Amino acid sequence: MTVTLADVAAxxxxxxxxxxxxxxxxxxxASSTRERVLRAVDELDYVLNGPASSLAAATSDLVGILVNxxxxxxxxxxxxxxxxxxxxxxxxxxxxxxEKLAVVCNTGGxxxxxxxxxxxxxxxxxxxxxxxxxxxEDPAHQAAMAAKLAKLADAGTRIVFxxxxxxxxxxxxxxxLTFDNRGGARRLTEHLIALGHRRxxxxxxxxxxxxxxxxxxxxxxxxxxxxxxxxxxxxTEHGPYDRGSGxxxxxxxxxxxxxxxxxxxxxxxxxxxACAAVRDRGLRIPEDVSVAGFDDLPFSVDAVPALTTVxxxxxxxxxxxxxxxxxxxxxxxxxxxxxxxxxxxRGSTAPPSH
Amino acid sequence: MTVTLADVAAxxxxxxxxxxxxxxxxxxxASSTRERVLRAVDELDYVLNGPASSLAAATSDLVGILVNxxxxxxxxxxxxxxxxxxxxxxxxxxxxxxEKLAVVCNTGGxxxxxxxxxxxxxxxxxxxxxxxxxxxEDPAHQAAMAAKLAKLADAGTRIVFxxxxxxxxxxxxxxxLTFDNRGGARRLTEHLIALGHRRxxxxxxxxxxxxxxxxxxxxxxxxxxxxxxxxxxxxTEHGPYDRGSGxxxxxxxxxxxxxxxxxxxxxxxxxxxACAAVRDRGLRIPEDVSVAGFDDLPFSVDAVPALTTVxxxxxxxxxxxxxxxxxxxxxxxxxxxxxxxxxxxRGSTAPPSH
DNA sequence: CTGTTAGCGCATTCAT
DNA sequence: ATGAATGCGCTAACAG
Numbered sequence: 001m002t003v004t005l006a007d008v009a010a011x012x013x014x015x016x017x018x019x020x021x022x023x024x025x026x027x028x029x030a031s032s033t034r035e036r037v038l039r040a041v042d043e044l045d046y047v048l049n050g051p052a053s054s055l056a057a058a059t060s061d062l063v064g065i066l067v068n069x070x071x072x073x074x075x076x077x078x079x080x081x082x083x084x085x086x087x088x089x090x091x092x093x094x095x096x097x098x099e100k101l102a103v104v105c106n107t108g109g110x111x112x113x114x115x116x117x118x119x120x121x122x123x124x125x126x127x128x129x130x131x132x133x134x135x136x137e138d139p140a141h142q143a144a145m146a147a148k149l150a151k152l153a154d155a156g157t158r159i160v161f162x163x164x165x166x167x168x169x170x171x172x173x174x175x176x177l178t179f180d181n182r183g184g185a186r187r188l189t190e191h192l193i194a195l196g197h198r199r200x201x202x203x204x205x206x207x208x209x210x211x212x213x214x215x216x217x218x219x220x221x222x223x224x225x226x227x228x229x230x231x232x233x234x235x236t237e238h239g240p241y242d243r244g245s246g247x248x249x250x251x252x253x254x255x256x257x258x259x260x261x262x263x264x265x266x267x268x269x270x271x272x273x274a275c276a277a278v279r280d281r282g283l284r285i286p287e288d289v290s291v292a293g294f295d296d297l298p299f300s301v302d303a304v305p306a307l308t309t310v311x312x313x314x315x316x317x318x319x320x321x322x323x324x325x326x327x328x329x330x331x332x333x334x335x336x337x338x339x340x341x342x343x344x345x346r347g348s349t350a351p352p353s354h
Numbered sequence: 355m356t357v358t359l360a361d362v363a364a365x366x367x368x369x370x371x372x373x374x375x376x377x378x379x380x381x382x383x384a385s386s387t388r389e390r391v392l393r394a395v396d397e398l399d400y401v402l403n404g405p406a407s408s409l410a411a412a413t414s415d416l417v418g419i420l421v422n423x424x425x426x427x428x429x430x431x432x433x434x435x436x437x438x439x440x441x442x443x444x445x446x447x448x449x450x451x452x453e454k455l456a457v458v459c460n461t462g463g464x465x466x467x468x469x470x471x472x473x474x475x476x477x478x479x480x481x482x483x484x485x486x487x488x489x490x491e492d493p494a495h496q497a498a499m500a501a502k503l504a505k506l507a508d509a510g511t512r513i514v515f516x517x518x519x520x521x522x523x524x525x526x527x528x529x530x531l532t533f534d535n536r537g538g539a540r541r542l543t544e545h546l547i548a549l550g551h552r553r554x555x556x557x558x559x560x561x562x563x564x565x566x567x568x569x570x571x572x573x574x575x576x577x578x579x580x581x582x583x584x585x586x587x588x589x590t591e592h593g594p595y596d597r598g599s600g601x602x603x604x605x606x607x608x609x610x611x612x613x614x615x616x617x618x619x620x621x622x623x624x625x626x627x628a629c630a631a632v633r634d635r636g637l638r639i640p641e642d643v644s645v646a647g648f649d650d651l652p653f654s655v656d657a658v659p660a661l662t663t664v665x666x667x668x669x670x671x672x673x674x675x676x677x678x679x680x681x682x683x684x685x686x687x688x689x690x691x692x693x694x695x696x697x698x699x700r701g702s703t704a705p706p707s708h
Numbered sequence: 709c710t711g712t713t714a715g716c717g718c719a720t721t722c723a724t
Numbered sequence: 725a726t727g728a729a730t731g732c733g734c735t736a737a738c739a740g
Contacts, residue, residue, distance in 0.1 A: 002509070004733060015711045020735060030709060045505070050477040051414060052733035054405035055716050062478075070437070070458065071430035080424045083460050087467070101474045103457030104424065106437050113441070120455045123404040124416075151399070155356065243652055272656040279658075298597055302626045304633075304658040358717060369727045374719055384725060406717035409732050 003044045012040040023048060054125055059156060061100045063325055064121040066114060068133045070106040072241070072269065073297050078132050078162055078318030079104045085322030086128075100127060100326070109206075111141040118148045121157070128158040128325035132318070134211030135164050146170045162321035163312075165210050166336050175324045175331040177317050177339055181211055181294075184310035184341025185218025188292055189264060191308070191343055193226045195351045197262040197290065200228070201253040203246055203274055204238045205266035212238075212266060215294060219264060231257075241266060246273025254281055254289075261289060261352035268293035268300045268309055275303065275348070286350035296344055305347030312341055357398045366394035377402060408479055413510060415454045417679055418475040420468060422487045424460040426595070426623065427651050432486050432516055432672035433458045439676030440482075454481060454680070463560075465495045472502045475511070482512040482679035486672070488565030489518050500524045516675035517666075519564050520690050529678045529685035531671050531693055535565055535648075538664035538695025539572025542646055543618060545662070545697055547580045550705045551616040551644065554582070555607040557600055557628055558592045559620035566592075566620060569648060573618060585611075595620060600627025608635055608643075615643060615706035622647035622654045622663055629657065629702070640704035650698055659701030666695055 005023075009016040014033060021027040022037045029037075040046075054060035063086050067075035086102035105121075107114040121129055129152060135142070146167055149159055153172035161167075166176035192200055202219055205212035216236070223229055234257045239245030246265055250273065253263065263278065265271035271293030278289045285291050285305060293300060296311035317339055323329040359377075363370040368387060375381040376391045383391075394400075408414035417440050421429035440456035459475075461468040475483055483506060489496070500521055503513055507526035515521075520530035546554055556573055559566035570590070577583055588611045593599030600619055604627065607617065617632065619625035625647030632643045639645050639659060647654060650665035671693055677683040 006733080016734075017712080017736085018710060021710085024735085028709060033710085047473060048477050049409070049479070049733050050474075051405040051408035051479060052716095053735070055403070055409050055718085056733075056735040058716070058735090060405060061474075064457075069430075070424070070434045071427050073425050073427060073430075076423075076425035076427070076430050080460050080462070083424070084462070087470075099470065099474065101459075101471075101478065103418075103459060105455075105457060106434050108434070108438065116441075116453065117455075119401060120404075120415075120453065123402050124455065125403070125405060243656065269653075272653060276656055299623075299626060299653050302597065302630055302657075360717080370718075371720080371728080372726060375726085378719080382725065387725080403717050406732095407719070409734085410717075410719040412719095412732070 003046050004049070005046070008037065008040045008044055008046050011044060012037045058125065059127060060125045062121070062124050062126045063100045063102045063128045063130070064117065064126050065102060065104040065130045066107055066117055066132060067104055068107055068109045069241070070104065074267070074295055074314065075132055077314040078321070081315045081318030082130055082132075082162065082322035082325070085319050085328070086326055102322070111136050111138065115144055115148060118145075118152065122148070122152050122155065125155065126152075126157050128160065130160045130162055130321050130325050131164055132162045132321070133164060134209045137208045137210060137213065142167070146172070149173065158325055158327065160321050160324045162317055163314075165214075171335075173335065175321075176336045177321055177324075178336065179312050179317070179339050180341045181214035182218035182221070184294065184312070184343070185215040185264075186222045187341075187343045188294070188308075188310050189219045189222035190225075191345060192262045192264070192290060192292065192349060193222060193228070195290070195349060197352055198228060199257065199260045199262075200235065201250070201257060201260040201263045202236045203249045203253065203263060203265045203270055204236055205241050205270070207238055215266060235260065239270070241270060243269050243273040246270030247277045248273075250274040250277035251281070254278070261354075262292070262349065263289060264292045266294060268295045268297045268307060271300075271307055271309070272303065286348055287353055290349040290352070292349055301346070303348065308346045308349040309344050310341045311344050313339060357400050358403070359400070362391065362394045362398055362400050365398060366391045412479065413481060414479045416475065416478050416480045417454045417456045417482045417484070418471065418480050419456060419458040419484045420461055420471055420486060421458055422461055422463040423595070424458065427653075428621070428649055428668065429486055431668040432675070435669045435672030436484055436486075436516065436676035436679070439673050439682070440680055456676070465490050465492065469498060469502060472499075472506065476502070476506050476509065479509065480506075480511050482514065484514045484516055484675050484679050485518055486516045486675070487518060488563045491562045491564060491567065496521070500526070503527065512679055512681065514675050514678045516671055517668075519568075525689075527689065529675075530690045531675055531678075532690065533666050533671070533693050534695045535568035536572035536575070538648065538666070538697070539569040539618075540576045541695075541697045542648070542662075542664050543573045543576035544579075545699060546616045546618070546644060546646065546703060547576060547582070549644070549703060552582060553611065553614045553616075554589065555604070555611060555614040555617045556590045557603045557607065557617060557619045557624055558590055559595050559624070561592055569620060589614065593624070595624060597623050597627040600624030601631045602627075604628040604631035605635070608632070608637075615708075616646070616703065617643060618646045620648060622649045622651045622661060625654075625661055625663070626657065640702055641707055644703040644706070646703055655700070657702065662700045662703040663698050664695045665698050667693060
């Protein structure tokens with residue numbers, strides 16, 4: 001019923017091994033033979049049996065890309081860039097040659113699902129795994145992750161981090177691309193302070209996430225350097241990285257500290273919610289309250305006024321992670337590269353008017 | 355080096371067949387035996403060899419979800435919802451039981467890549483494939499798709515469409531969930547006409563996409579019903595489904611037809627660009643020009659003014675597609691279900707002031 | 709450059 | 725309810 005490699009071999013009058021060789025292209029084959037084989041492949045409409053070849057070769061062409069939230073462009077941009085480097089351009093025939101199958105897996109931010117996906121990828125003998133976005137700081141989960149990643153690496157799976165700080169005790173990770181969240185956050189808050197703000201609220205991300213902590217630390221560094229520490233509790237609110245959370249947290253912040261003249265959000269999406277909360281309170285942006293975000297997602301420039309934020313080169317980072325995962329690029333020294341974050345000053349921040 | 359099912363069998367003092375049976379859970383096994391086996395699995399930290407079991411069973415636990423643009427929340431929301439139904443909740447152990455591996459594949463809107471992914475999934479003997487978003491109307495590509503899908507279905511892969519019109523001549527597709535793009539677009543334009551608009555520009559999506567065509571047709575139906583047809587060429591502009599395109603197209607539209615009092619965009623992302631273009635020309639929204647979008651993505655309510663648009667239940671549709679792909683839900687009668695689109699009237703549309 | 713020979717690790721008959 | 729035997733389709737030595 002289903003056509004196998006042996007059928008192709010018979011039709012092309014060669015041995016199965018030869019067919020395998022032309023299909024995988026890693027071996028010298030006479031071009032006349034190759035043509036004969038390819039013709040047989042087309043005539044028979046043959047498609048390689050992936051499981052069989054993965055079993056025999058003890059490795060598959062699957063590459064997993066783990067993301068926390070697939071509906072968030074932050075991850076979508078990185079994943080898309082990585083995938084475009086991994087999947088290859090395709091040859092236009094739709095026939096699929098030696099391409100890898102780059103697939104993205106949505107953990108939803110759940111540590112259990114993260115581990116489950118890793119196990120599933122391990123089960124498939126994935127060629128590589130790219131982990132994007134911040135990590136959870138729970139020690140138990142970190143240990144479980146380190147153990148799992150070690151096992152994957154052991155089995156030959158290449159591990160790459162993208163926008164995630166390197167694991168402390170594991171050399172299983174081939175390369176870690178990490179964003180300068182702390183520095184970016186510091187420069188953003190310095191910008192606000194330079195504008196004259198003194199009471200600055202901070203709508204942070206969820207607790208126990210490295211991204212949350214690093215950005216918050218950068219913010220507080222800047223505050224402390226200006227002698228503005230001391231009221232962190234009133235000025236900080238935590239919540240998920242989504243719009244609704246930004247709205248709620250900002251409402252609460254404005255209630256508790258009505259004298260703030262600026263609100264810094266954990267990311268652009270949260271900042272959008274913050275803007276809405278500020279407006280709903282009858283305050284103008286930036287005249288009454290400045291608002292700033294983080295990431296510089298595509299929609300940020302379209303906010304009204306345009307959102308001051310910190311640009312992260314998500315596409316470039318994702319593409320590089322993809323290349324690293326494919327072994328097409330040599331890892332940075334020490335396996336770790338820090339990626340700069342650039343302050344984007346726009347209309348949503350201005351000097352306080354009172 | 356790597357621990358196999360035979361190792362587990364030896365440790366549990368049972369035959370390999372028994373281990374296979376408890377792991378797949380489809381067979382009666384004495385519970386004492388089962389426990390012994392599971393203990394051995396944990397002790398040995400055994401992970402099933404996916405390729406081997408797929409080869410033996412002639413089917414894999416891979417489920418592919420194809421999207422046109424992974425960085426677009428339109429697709430991210432659907433894909434995430436589908437994935438959550440497919441991947442299962444996980445058992446919290448990270449051990450991975452009988453779960454499917456739901457993976458999303460980014461075609462970037464390229465027909466070649468779409469076919470390539472399908473071939474790759476065919477090669478993996480995928481259990482199911484979900485195709486999201488509008489299709490390309492190029493006959494050659496449609497034929498190639500139909501052929502490929504037929505082959506997949508033939509090999510036992512379940513095919514589900516989500517937000518894509520059913521293929522005319524194929525019964526390979528188990529179920530097609532299609533959005534009422536035409537009806538939604540019609541109601542949106544009727545809303546504008548009811549407000550008093552007569553000169554309405556339309557920033558359409560890329561040519562040859564079903565989504566583009568259906569939305570445009572709905573718009574024109576409404577225009578024609580009000581006797582407003584006749585200047586389609588001046589009032590229509592095509593471009594990709596992105597922000598920059600919306601900006602450029604709207605600039606051009608306003609230049610060519612400065613008397614328009616409303617602009618309808620192909621989707622919310624394009625509408626954002628349209629808003630920027632309107633403002634850059636010194637016009638106010640909605641006083642001088644009304645703007646409307648389509649999809650009701652999360653950010654649309656945060657636009658200023660909030661965007662009038664047509665809501666598509668993306669999450670619900672994606673979840674249903676996921677269930678359909680898993681065989682957890684019976685297909686709609688005829689295999690086709692049309693999903694309603696709801697008009698959301700918000701601040702970006704108002705009666706024309708001149 | 710090409711053919712021959714062995715498994716890869718597991719699911720599934722068929723027995724018991 | 726469990727064990728023994730067979731083959732899924734392919735790649736990778738090893739020869740030639």
